[in-house]
Amino acid sequence: MPKDHGIGASPKRREDLRFLTGTGNYTDDINLYGQLYVHFLRSDVAHGRLNKVDTSDAAGMPGVVRIFTGDDFAGVGGLPCGWQVTDKHGQPMQEPGHPVLAQGKVRHVGDPIAAVVAESYEQARDAAEAIVLDIEELPAVIDMKAALKDGAPKVHDDLTSNLCYDWGFVEENKAATDAAFKTAAHVTTLELVNNRLVANPMEPRVAVGDYNRSTDESTLYTTSQNPHVIRLLMGAFVLGIPEHKLRVVAPDVGGGFGTKIFHYAEEAFCTFAARQLKRPVKWTSTRSEAFMSDAHGRDHVTKIELALDKDNNFVALRTETYANMGAYLSTFAPSVPTWLHGTLMAGNYRTPLIYVNVKAVFTNTVPVDAYRGAGRPEATYQLERVIDKAARELGVDPIKLRRQNFITQFPYATPVAVEYDTGNYVATMDKLEEIADLSGFEARRKASEAKGKLRGLGVNCYIEACGIAPSNLVGQLGARAGLYESATVRVNATGSISVMTGSHSHGQGHETAFPQVIAEMLGIDESMIEIVHGDTAKGPMGMGTYGSRSLAVGGSAMVRATEKIINKAKKIAAHLMEASDADIEVKDGKFHVAGTDKSVAWGDVTLAAYV
Amino acid sequence: MAQVSMTVNGKAASGDVEGRTLLVQFLRENLHLTGTHVGCDTSQCGACVVHVNGQAVKACTMLAAEAEGAEIRTIEGMANADGSLNTVQQAFQDHHGLQCGFCTPGMVMSASALLAENPNPTEAEIRAYLEGNICRCTGYHNIVKAIMAAAGQDVSKIAAE
Numbered sequence: 001m002p003k004d005h006g007i008g009a010s011p012k013r014r015e016d017l018r019f020l021t022g023t024g025n026y027t028d029d030i031n032l033y034g035q036l037y038v039h040f041l042r043s044d045v046a047h048g049r050l051n052k053v054d055t056s057d058a059a060g061m062p063g064v065v066r067i068f069t070g071d072d073f074a075g076v077g078g079l080p081c082g083w084q085v086t087d088k089h090g091q092p093m094q095e096p097g098h099p100v101l102a103q104g105k106v107r108h109v110g111d112p113i114a115a116v117v118a119e120s121y122e123q124a125r126d127a128a129e130a131i132v133l134d135i136e137e138l139p140a141v142i143d144m145k146a147a148l149k150d151g152a153p154k155v156h157d158d159l160t161s162n163l164c165y166d167w168g169f170v171e172e173n174k175a176a177t178d179a180a181f182k183t184a185a186h187v188t189t190l191e192l193v194n195n196r197l198v199a200n201p202m203e204p205r206v207a208v209g210d211y212n213r214s215t216d217e218s219t220l221y222t223t224s225q226n227p228h229v230i231r232l233l234m235g236a237f238v239l240g241i242p243e244h245k246l247r248v249v250a251p252d253v254g255g256g257f258g259t260k261i262f263h264y265a266e267e268a269f270c271t272f273a274a275r276q277l278k279r280p281v282k283w284t285s286t287r288s289e290a291f292m293s294d295a296h297g298r299d300h301v302t303k304i305e306l307a308l309d310k311d312n313n314f315v316a317l318r319t320e321t322y323a324n325m326g327a328y329l330s331t332f333a334p335s336v337p338t339w340l341h342g343t344l345m346a347g348n349y350r351t352p353l354i355y356v357n358v359k360a361v362f363t364n365t366v367p368v369d370a371y372r373g374a375g376r377p378e379a380t381y382q383l384e385r386v387i388d389k390a391a392r393e394l395g396v397d398p399i400k401l402r403r404q405n406f407i408t409q410f411p412y413a414t415p416v417a418v419e420y421d422t423g424n425y426v427a428t429m430d431k432l433e434e435i436a437d438l439s440g441f442e443a444r445r446k447a448s449e450a451k452g453k454l455r456g457l458g459v460n461c462y463i464e465a466c467g468i469a470p471s472n473l474v475g476q477l478g479a480r481a482g483l484y485e486s487a488t489v490r491v492n493a494t495g496s497i498s499v500m501t502g503s504h505s506h507g508q509g510h511e512t513a514f515p516q517v518i519a520e521m522l523g524i525d526e527s528m529i530e531i532v533h534g535d536t537a538k539g540p541m542g543m544g545t546y547g548s549r550s551l552a553v554g555g556s557a558m559v560r561a562t563e564k565i566i567n568k569a570k571k572i573a574a575h576l577m578e579a580s581d582a583d584i585e586v587k588d589g590k591f592h593v594a595g596t597d598k599s600v601a602w603g604d605v606t607l608a609a610y611v
Numbered sequence: 612m613a614q615v616s617m618t619v620n621g622k623a624a625s626g627d628v629e630g631r632t633l634l635v636q637f638l639r640e641n642l643h644l645t646g647t648h649v650g651c652d653t654s655q656c657g658a659c660v661v662h663v664n665g666q667a668v669k670a671c672t673m674l675a676a677e678a679e680g681a682e683i684r685t686i687e688g689m690a691n692a693d694g695s696l697n698t699v700q701q702a703f704q705d706h707h708g709l710q711c712g713f714c715t716p717g718m719v720m721s722a723s724a725l726l727a728e729n730p731n732p733t734e735a736e737i738r739a740y741l742e743g744n745i746c747r748c749t750g751y752h753n754i755v756k757a758i759m760a761a762a763g764q765d766v767s768k769i770a771a772e
Contacts, residue, residue: 022686284649
């Protein structure tokens with residue numbers, strides 16, 4: 001019998017009521033009094049020298065309030081990168097500037113050159129067509145290996161090359177790994193592409209900047225998975241606005257898929273322009289703009305080699321990956337092919353020596369950053385494919401080859417810095433064979449062939465590192481943020497609860513699921529608990545939602561805060577019942593004195609706490 | 612600027628629009644009916660589907676002026692008179708047919724138009740009818756299941772996806 005309450009129950013989602021009736025509050029639904037609209041004129045060449053941006057005709061067009069170019073941002077910071085990778089020589093990565101509007105050069109199709117602010121969106125678009133651009137088109141680098149050749153056009157003239165970093169993981173393993181390959185009985189080599197893609201959440205990105213002259217406060221409404229991170233990055237690194245004068249609100253967000261983690265130029269622009277013009281400024285991306293300005297995903301080219309001994313045991317694994325960063329470093333881009341990728345290369349297998357080499361490359365393409373799984377699916381795809389190829393080359397069953405090399409002793413320290421505390425891969429493979437009816441496959445294949453069709457069978461194992469949280473390893477591997485999560489659990493006088501969480505919901509259903517956790521701990525009805533998120537003015541500093549971390553990390557913070565509430569409430573209950581707080585037990589929304597029939601209700605305790 | 616008049620969710624509505632003003636702009640900006648969403652502005656995603664004289668129409672691909680005199684229904688006009696969810700809306704909630712909610716208004720409007728035309732569609736007919744509605748979160752299975760349930764079909768044997 002399923003539970004009807006707390007953890008394990010299946011309540012209907014409370015957020016659905018507004019989404020199903022058209023009363024959601026997405027960023028594009030926000031319209032402020034006196035609002036202006038911005039249209040970005042974007043580069044239609046991949047690489048070019050920006051000789052002149054002539055806005056004189058456009059500036060006089062109907063409704064135009066002001067046209068901004070890169071010159072207007074000369075004294076303003078660039079978009080920062082939140083992760084610093086150290087290369088195999090111990091040197092920090094090359095980190096180019098990333099201006100809000102292009103300065104001197106355009107580096108990818110979609111790079112914003114000018115921003116037309118007008119009374120209506122149509123007027124802004126009309127005026128953008130009247131801007132005269134003098135762009136000297138330059139040879140572009142798109143292919144990563146070509147970008148690293150001597151004499152290749154440089155994306156950033158002030159960097160020594162197009163190489164962001166050349167990362168070795170673990171560099172100390174390299175010599176032993178190479179040696180193991182020399183003596184291996186068999187080596188399987190595979191080259192493959194993890195193709196670039198565009199995340200495409202259904203809701204395009206939107207930003208609305210607002211400025212309050214009387215208080216000198218800025219507010220940004222934005223389609224973000226992590227409004228506090230945007231406040232920190234934009235306030236501290238781009239615009240120089242302290243947190244107490246800057247509020248970032250991410251209301252209902254129509255899907256993220258990673259690409260709404262990052263801080264974007266359009267957010268900084270709308271906030272900046274609203275301060276300059278003393279009026280709200282709104283930008284709504286078109287779908288075409290999304291393809292040119294949302295950070296893309298993946299785009300790795302890999303050579304992976306697997307060395308086996310004469311008994312088909314894995315003895316060493318070696319990879320060389322080219323990871324496309326695009327034209328600029330997006331917020332977490334350097335972490336994806338490194339920390340989120342190299343640490344996964346052991347997979348489910350006992351491979352004593354692993355060496356991962358990643359060359360991150362600047363090209364004249366849209367920046368690439370975290371997208372669904374971010375680095376981990378890329379790692380798994382390489383590893384599982386090279387195992388399949390090895391099985392074919394050796395004429396052995398791919399499932400047997402996997403089983404033979406499974407890790408069976410835990411805890412297991414991989415050669416790529418992480419320790420697996422527990423697992424049972426043999427049992428999961430047994431279960432998989434059972435539910436897939438593996439033994440019946442041949443009969444199914446024959447039946448398909450009789451109908452003139454082909455039937456195939458593939459098996460894939462996957463180790464996923466998610467619930468991204470603070471750890472020593474994260475710090476060692478370059479995170480510039482602690483990756484913790486926060487929660488404030490506020491109990492109101494009549495017993496209802498407001499939970500302010502740093503996690504953000506953009507489809508995950510936090511408003512329904514999180515109250516189940518707290519209801520379970522207190523034994524009260526979920527309807528008494530409200531989740532508040534997505535507004536830096538309401539909640540504590542938080543790191544946001546990505547990497548499957550909201551319940552694991554954010555939920556843990558809620559549990560810790562609720563434990564504090566329970567401890568405090570026990571003292572009050574003990575006082576009310578003239579008992580010792582050590583004797584108080586919480587059950588079904590009541591505080592009982594153990595071993596007696598004395599109890600006080602949750603609401604009595606909360607009221608006593610206030611009045 | 613020209614004046615347009617239409618009936619939206621049973622009420623008379625009018626306003627001044629440019630010739631190029633789209634129906635979805637008129638609904639969202641003039642009438643503040645922001646439940647109708649714009650996901651692609653190219654008539655592909657279906658987040659903007661409304662009913663025009665009973666037909667499902669992508670409001671990003673119709674001029675406001677073309678709707679002169681028309682009877683328009685949007686997601687805001689779909690609930691029961693007492694404000695409770697109607698059959699289709701309730702089925703979406705019951706069968707977890709939505710996550711981020713952005714495509715949902717268009718899905719509900721398309722589903723309702725389908726059921727008006729074909730009260731008892733097969734799974735294949737539902738999938739074919741939803742060709743012009745894209746959802747990025749759900750993988751569609753629960754949307755299809757919700758529409759089958761809204762048609763009164765027994766979906767208890769269909770595995771949760």
